[in-house]
Amino acid sequence: MRAKHAAPRRAHGASNRVRIIGGQYRRRLLEFPDGAGLRPTPDRVRETLFNWLGQDLPGWTCLDLFAGSGALGFEAASRGAARVVMIERDARALAALEKNRTLLATIPVEIVRADALAWLANTRETFDLVFVDPPFDSGQAGPVLADLVRHLNAGGQVYVEQATDVIAPPGFIIHRSGRAGRSHFALLVKE
Template identity: 40%
Template sequence: MRNKTTKNKAITKSTDGFIRVISGQFRGRKLPVKDVQGLRPTTDRIKETVFNWLMQDTRDANVLDCFAGSGGLGFEALSRFASTALFIELDPSAAKQLAQNIATLKLQNAQVRHTNSLSFLEQKNSNTPFDLVFVDPPFRKNLAQTSCNLLEINNWLSEEALIYLEVESDLNTFKPPSNWLLIKEKKAGQVFCRLYQRQLN
């Protein structure tokens, strides 16, 4: 009986050392996650909600996962046949784990940049813009506003890009760029999940 209980705890504790891909070609795969201070993997429940919102929009999308952390959102998109994914992560151990997980899944269409997300987004993008962007910054560091502004002004977004933003529920100062339309929103505990679509000016 004790062994069975221990096994069940290991399976259900998905945010302690592992993330789980919930659908697509890698469905059920568990990927290791480093125990990094401030790292807050998106829960399976929120991921399911987000990718239900994105059901028609993930396949063939070029994806940018800012503040990637565990990479849970980016890997979920790749599992659902996104065309490419770029993971941005500042913490060296988390970035290394992302690269290892990419290798484990034998992904040829994903890469990691070990750098500060804001520094990265401050550059003007001269490459293919992104169709789907995940912005899930550490809480209470005032990163969401600056990140989204930089995405808009520095050519990181395709014409009708989708931007998923995950912020603390008590953040009431965030204002999206004027041409972003809020199309989905949900509060889950201490988290606000919002999906915006970029509109042509």
């Protein structure tokens, strides 16, 4: 799912791990399987994102497309989101997401096995915040962003992470942006 900066570190054959950095489950470690391109958004970038968002998300509805490790979605749930929908198609990643949801007892997290683009095309649901972090260099962010305005509530925001500069499509403005290594990321706001 997420191909980022450097490959995840493994300690003596242990599973890959990502740490939740804020909220109710702060410091909890989540495990995720090896997989081509399955790498979570780094702590430093997640910290920047949630600083931009105001740290806590009480009552927000969130969508984590291309969920992968679930780092962004579980972080949102930890920070008080009322509902988080995670979309992932890889069976091993899905099993890890389910295990981590049980570990954290995160009731508001819904995990859906589906292709992100197909799911988005067939739903009418709307959200306050959408995470778009497709596999690195996949070029999938563009098609997702083109169809995303209709899935956002008034004032809705989209976090995008990809290998190239983020360009706001019609219906969005770039609120904040940054770069970490080869990854470019931005917070878009619905106009």
